[in-house]
Amino acid sequence: MLLSLKIERKQIYTILTIVVFMIILHNYSDFVSSFFADASEVSTQDSCSSTVGSTKIISVSDENNSEAVTLKQNHLLMVQLASNPGTGYGWQLVQNNPEQLKLLENPTLEPPNQSIQNDSVYQVFRFQVQSGASSILELQYPQEQGTNNLSTKSYRLNILMSNSSATITATDFDNNQEIRVAKDDIFVVRLRTNPASGYSWQIVSNNPNQLKLLDNSISGDGNQTAPGGSAYQVFRFQVASEGTSVLELQYRRPEETTPKETYRIGVQILEQxxxxxxxxxxxxxxxxxxxxxxxxxxxxxxxxxxxxxxxxxxxxxxxxxxxxxxxxxxxxxxxxxxxxxxxxxxxxxxxxxxxxxxxxxxxxxxxxxxxxxx
CATH class of the missing domain: 2.60.40.2020 (Immunoglobulin-like)
Structure with missing residues (x-):
């Protein structure tokens, strides 16, 4: 009887040990997989190197069907669509404006790039973006639906052409900050002023090859000529070329050399x-x-x-x-x-x-x- 009781207790301890182990394993399985996944991924190379070297390529796939894509002249548009060459069918280009999107070569069959996480074969169309207005790009793929029944799957993109220009405004709150703009943007600096006091903002440092001054005007609300009148001095610049620049303005009277205030902003001008x-x-x-x-x-x-x-x-x-x-x-x-x-x-x-x-x-x-x- 005593021997039987000892055996039963030993079996219970064994079962409890297994249960505890299973609970620990369940709770830490995510950690183990995450740890080894990270450890196996350690690299000394830039993981974005292939992306950095091809930033002019706009890549779209099946998941972008019926979406709008904004393009700029000289971009390369790469359309990757899942295909099954074993069926004898393939994607066909049925609508395109060749003056806007020039097909560079016949479509090729390739494995997906790193942004598509599966093992399918893809039919790849490459276009050079030319110019022109917005248009529709459409491709079709025949599909068998039962015996002697053929349907068509469509892939459409709404192609939007853009010069990427925008109006970017900096105010008093952006003093001593850095702002990013793009070539061909309109860059506006809007600073509070009081014309009745005789003070005004003067540009003391600027690279006109990068920021070309278009105009300098006064705008505001209330009586701008009365003492204490609220107004804004507005500088408008055309962003002319890429690079970095520092724009500095001083708030002073024309006959004075010591400014009452100084406004400085770093400008980083990006290419698309x-x-x-x-x-x-x-x-x-x-x-x-x-x-x-x-x-x-x-x-x-x-x-x-x-x-x-x-x-x-x-x-x-x-x-x-x-x-x-x-x-x-x-x-x-x-x-x-x-x-x-x-x-x-x-x-x-x-x-x-x-x-x-x-x-x-x-x-x-x-x-x-x-x-x-x-």
Whole structure:
């Protein structure tokens, strides 16, 4: 009897040990998979190198069907559509304006690029963007529906041509800040003034080859000539060429040399195909992109801690993810998240740094960007 009781207790202990082990394994399975995934991804190369070298390429796939795509002259448009060559059928171009989109070559069969996560074969059409008004690009693919029954699947894109120009305004609140504009934009500086006092804003430093002054005017509300009257002095510039510049203005009377106030703003002028690189120091900032820009967000990571960065909020119609982030190592470890600016609008891009299995715990860190695409 005593021997039987000891055996039963031993069996119970064994069962309890197995149950506890299974619970631990279940709770930490996410951590194990995340840890080894990160460890296997460590690289010393730029994970966005293929993207950086091809920023003039606008890539679309099946998931973009019926969407609008904003293009600029000299862009390359690459359309990747899933195909099954074993059926003998393929995608056919049925509607296109060749004066706007010039087909560069016959479509080719290729594996998908890194932004498409499956093993399908893709039929790839490459176009050179020329010029012209908006138009429709349409392709069709025959599909068998039962015996001797053939239907057609359509793929359509609304092609929008844009010179990407916009009006960007800086005010008193932007003093000592940096702002991003694009070539051909109109850059406006609007500063509070009081004309009745004899003071006015004077440009003391500017590169006219980059920011060409169009006009300098007074606007406002109330009686601008009365003492204390509220008004604004407005400078309008044409953004002429890419690069970086510093615009400095002083608020003083014409006969005085010592300014009452100084206004200084750094101006970064982007090309449409430029790569914008941000780090953790840019957290909670506003970033202005142009359709076609590549955005690379570099975030430091320590996979040994179990923490990892995850995209929590993003509008893929505004910022299209380019591939999967890869853990990099150049002294410190970090991840590059790559996106391509798509259609105009405003959105929030947010990342959380947390352990995947701690679903009910607040993240250790939050990284957020306010993205504007004109």
């Amino acid at each position: 195909t430029e790569v914008v690189r941000l780090t953790e120091s840019d957290n909670n900032k506003e970033v202005r992109l142009i359709p076609g820009n590549t955005l690379i967000v570099r975030l430091d990571a320590n996979p040994d801690s179990g923490q990892s960065w995850q995209v929590i909020q993003n509008d893929a119609n505004k910022l299209k993810p380019l591939g999967s982030p890869v853990l990099q190592q150049t002294g410190t470890q970090y991840k590059n998240f790559c996106f391509q600016a798509q259609s105009a609008g405003t959105s929030t891009l947010e990342f959380h740094y947390s352990r995947p299995w701690e679903r009910n715990q607040p993240p250790l860190n939050i990284y957020r960007l306010n993205v504007k695409i004109p």
